[in-house]
Amino acid sequence: xxxxxxxxxxxxxxxxxxxxxxxxVLDAVCEALGGPEIxxxxxxxxxxxxxxxxxxxxxxxxEDIKGRDAILLGAIGDPxxxxxxxxxxxxxxxxxxxxxxxxxxxxxxxxxxxxxxxxSGGIDxxxxxxxxxxxxxxxxxxxxxxxxxxxxxxxxxxxxxxxERVVRYAFAKAQARPxxxxxxVHKHNVLVNAGGLWRRVVEEVGAxxxxxxxxxxHVDAATIFLVTDxxxxxxxxxxNLFGDILTDEAGAITGGIGLAASGNINPEKAFPxxxxxxxxxxxDIAGKQIADPTATIASVALMFDHLGLAEHARAIEDAIESxxxxxxxxxxxxxxxxxxxxxxxxxxxxxxxx
Ligand code: IPM
Ligand code: MN
Numbered sequence: 577x578x579x580x581x582x583x584x585x586x587x588x589x590x591x592x593x594x595x596x597x598x599x600x601v602l603d604a605v606c607e608a609l610g611g612p613e614i615x616x617x618x619x620x621x622x623x624x625x626x627x628x629x630x631x632x633x634x635x636x637x638x639e640d641i642k643g644r645d646a647i648l649l650g651a652i653g654d655p656x657x658x659x660x661x662x663x664x665x666x667x668x669x670x671x672x673x674x675x676x677x678x679x680x681x682x683x684x685x686x687x688x689x690x691x692x693x694x695x696s697g698g699i700d701x702x703x704x705x706x707x708x709x710x711x712x713x714x715x716x717x718x719x720x721x722x723x724x725x726x727x728x729x730x731x732x733x734x735x736x737x738x739x740e741r742v743v744r745y746a747f748a749k750a751q752a753r754p755x756x757x758x759x760x761v762h763k764h765n766v767l768v769n770a771g772g773l774w775r776r777v778v779e780e781v782g783a784x785x786x787x788x789x790x791x792x793x794h795v796d797a798a799t800i801f802l803v804t805d806x807x808x809x810x811x812x813x814x815x816n817l818f819g820d821i822l823t824d825e826a827g828a829i830t831g832g833i834g835l836a837a838s839g840n841i842n843p844e845k846a847f848p849x850x851x852x853x854x855x856x857x858x859x860d861i862a863g864k865q866i867a868d869p870t871a872t873i874a875s876v877a878l879m880f881d882h883l884g885l886a887e888h889a890r891a892i893e894d895a896i897e898s899x900x901x902x903x904x905x906x907x908x909x910x911x912x913x914x915x916x917x918x919x920x921x922x923x924x925x926x927x928x929x930x
Pocket of ligand 2 (some may be wrong): 823
């Protein structure tokens with residue numbers, strides 16, 4: 577790959593600030609490793625555009641974005657916009673239209689990084705969250721709205737095709753990792769239809785991966801084990817909503833949501849994949865240069881990995897690890913680093929340059 581055509585969607589709140597640092601590190605790594613060339617195309621999408629024009633993501637925007645190699649997104653959401661408008665009309669529309677059926681969310685605890693856990697030993701797991709089905713489909717509606725007889729439904733859609741492809745991806749990931757363990761999380765004691773499908777698919781696909789150890793956990797139990805014994809997890813495969821919830825918890829136990837990266841991936845590369853921090857737009861701290869850009873920077877590493885540039889990904893991951901160590905030793909010495917968003921980006925970019 578000699579050049580990357582990158583769609584950049586800074587978005588709302590702290591989005592533009594963290595994306596600027598992601599791009600800074602991206603430039604640094606391409607410079608340090610002698611390429612590829614990066615051409616960025618910034619899209620005015622999010623609250624500003626919606627409030628000015630009523631548009632969230634037009635067909636023309638989508639067509640344009642489809643022609644890029646990858647997407648870097650900051651965050652979406654603004655208190656001036658009714659809940660759901662940008663989430664459904666922009667973020668989820670991109671995930672669905674670009675068939676991002678894998679929502680990849682790695683979680684690792686770096687030594688010395690503050691965590692609410694008493695024993696954080698060895699947290700290093702990957703959540704493979706399904707990205708195009710489940711309760712996120714927008715399948716449902718409201719009848720008799722505003723009356724005492726209102727009925728609101730959201731129907732979870734799970735297809736054999738959709739579950740199988742994401743489960744297959746999760747098994748392949750598990751097989752490539754040293755511990756070769758896959759935990760699938762659902763609630764098949766209550767959600768017997770969707771849970772039954774997930775269960776059968778995991779059993780069937782699992783038969784093709786005899787070297788991967790499989791276990792099952794109800795989602796409620798998984799929230800407990802993430803706190804009491806997170807080191808037991810290697811790869812977690814789960815549906816869209818369970819994965820959303822578990823990955824916020826995973827962010828919290830590994831040092832905060834400011835460190836948690838994600839990739840919305842179309843593994844076949846039929847469409848550009850989209851990389852974004854898990855956190856939201858945090859309007860309360862927007863413009864203050866206090867957001868941690870690490871999650872966005874780590875998302876850039878996921879992007880390089882997806883594009884087949886493993887060395888670039890590794891260089892960024894190593895730099896983040898060193899920066900985490902610097903934070904930890906400063907905190908230990910009683911003088912925690914006080915850095916702006918851009919200070920953190922500069923520090924990681926400098927580490928990448930070596
Ligand atoms: C996430 C976010 C989104 C989700 C929202 C903003 C639609 O919480 O990426 O985890 O629920 O997937
Ligand atoms: Mn979420």
